[in-house]
Amino acid sequence: MLCKKKLDTWQVEYEPLFFNPSGFAIKKAPFPxxxxxxxxxxxxxxxxxxxxxxxxxLNPQPGERVLDMAAAPGSKSTQMAALMKNKGQLFLNDINRGRLQALNANIQRAGAINQIITRLPGERLGNLFPAFFDKVLLDAPCTALGTLPGHPEVAGWWNRQKLEKLSALQHRLLISAVKALKVGGELVYSTCSISPLENEAVIHQILANYPLEIMTIDTLPVSSFNPGWVGFGNETYHPEMRRALRTDPLVHGLEGFFVIKLKKSARSFESPPDKRMPFIPTFPSDSPVVKEDLKAFSKQWGIDQTVWSAYRFIRTATRLWLVNNEVVQIPQNEFVSAGLLLAEKRLSGWRPTNQSVQMFSGYLSKRRLELSRDNFMRLFANGTIPSPRLEKGYYALVWRGEALGVVYAEGGTLRIRLPHYFRLTSE
Amino acid sequence: MPINPSDNRELINHLRSILGRRTETFLSCPPEKPAIRVNTLKCDPVALQKKTGYVAG
Incomplete structure (x- = not known):
């Protein structure tokens, strides 16, 4: 299970990141x-x-209510779900439908059950959720100038007008973030741009009009990075801008990021409570809304029903979602998904997802299917293999004792549904 | 067709205002190495710490 051991087995050359014990830079890998x-x-x-x-x-903690305002494609969101140990409530928002698909796939694969995904304009969040969150991450849309060495395509669309347009958007999103934050709550603003016009200048402007303090970053060795700038051209910025963190591609060999931590010190201009987003409830396992579905699903897959009492559920027309016990309500408008997609209703009964059979692998006692190594590899390579003796229906594919995914047998063929980008080249 | 950042004069001018004489070095510096992050929701963080010798936080 431990990934470092696997990296050694795969003969990957890597080095741990000095600021994150879970992170590894990959120097050389024999395959993707x-x-x-x-x-x-x-x-x-x-x-x-x-x-x-x-x-x-930002360092979100278990039990907190946290917002990731521009969350897709979700690498930071999955990181925050892990930091929160799947506890509390993690609101993930993005306006881009295509990028939301990537976010959903990544967060499902990560095994998160504390997240609620919405598709709202970030500028509206402050008015819809006034003084609602303990912590907010605004990893703002930017010109990505800090990634230019690895992504020369940035030069193809970069122009001054685009910079100014994004700078204005960053300012509007920051206002929304401040409104969404509780008094005493913490906000991290970051970009992958090295331009002060998208970073210090945006923060300087917001400090003039909103009750915010710049905080010292104390969760990683900040002295190993560069400080924020206190001026650019003829402009002078807030002196505590030095508390921000900059990564310099030339000095650190990293993409150029800007990160600053802010604290809301007083109320701002939040909307009155009656304009808040309407919520709909999630349900415990003994609620009549989900009880019979869970019973049928448990019977079909041989799962002890007591396992469900640790979670809450959302039932839509054809889907059953599982969330942690702290997600008691979800926003009604522009709701995309929440927690783990447990199962989808089919004519033959409930079909679990690859992620849900992985999560409840130890509880599945029926419909487990183990294949030979050759057949397993062929199934992952081609998506199908012949299976003349299997009765029609869904099975949990088991590999070395662990359920990995859902397969479907019909007409002498066994199929697995894999993400389009996934090709297995190594166990 | 590969894009040469030097062809975008507006961009180069902005980079010069930020980086000064380091602009050309910035344009030619190697990209960040790829990286992974172990998902502590699925991998044991205590065992990971013991193996790597790195302490969280």
Whole structure:
């Protein structure tokens, strides 16, 4: 299960990140690490080195109510779910439908059950959720100028007008973030741009009009990075801007990130409570709304029903979602998903997802299917293999004692549904 | 067709205002190494710490 051991087995050359014990820079790999069963099972995420900094600075804790305002594609969101140990409530928002699909896939693979995903304009969140969150991460849309050495395509669309447009958007999103934050709550603002016009200048402007303090970053060795700037051109910024953190591609060999931590010291201009987002409830396992479905699902897959009492559930027309016990309500408007997609209703009964059979592998006592190594590898390579003797229906594919995914047998063929980007090249 | 950042004069001018004489070095510096983050929701963080010798936080 431990990934470092696997990295050694795979003969990957790597080095641990000095600021994050869970992070590893990959110096050389004999094959793409995203083409492994460990990746498929969510044991690790591909996430840039500098990109691992903002969530560590915010340091969300179990039990807190946290917002990731521009969450997709979700590398920082999955990191925050892990830091929160799947406790509390993690609101993930993004406006881009395509990027939300990637967010959903990543957060499902990570095994998160404390998240609620919405598709709302970030600028509206402050008015919809006034003084609601303990912590907010705004990893703002930016020109990505700090990634230019690795992504020369940035130069293809970069222009001054785009910079100014994004700078204005960053300012609006920051106002919304401040409104959404409780008094005493903490906000991390980050970009992958090295331009002070997207960083210090935006923060300087917000400090003039909103009750915010710049905080010292104390969750990672900040002296190993560069401080924020206190001026640019003819402009002078707040002197405590030095408390911000900058990564310098030339000095640190990282993408150029800017990260600053702020604290809300007083009320701002929140909307009155009656304009808040309406919520709908989630249900405990003994609620009449989900009880019979859980009973049928448990019977079909041989699961002891007492396992469900630790969770709450959301039932839509064809889907059953599982969340932790702290997610008691979810926003009604522009709700995308919440927690783990446990199962989807089919004519033959409830079909669990790859992620849910992985999570409840130890509880599944029926419909387990173990294949030979050759057949297993062929199934992952081709998506199908012949299976003349299997009765029609869904099975949990078991590999070395662990359920990995759901397969479907019909007409002498066994199929597995895999993400389009996934190709298994190593166990 | 590969994009040469030097062809975007507006961009180069902005980079010069930020980086000064380091602009050319910035444009030619190697990209960040790829990286992974172990998912502590699924991998044991205590065992990981023992193996790597690194302490969280």
């Amino acid at each position: 690490l995203s083409h492994t069963l460990e990746f498929f099972r969510g044991f690790f995420q591909m996430q840039g080195i500098a990109s691992q900094i903002p969530a560590l600075v």
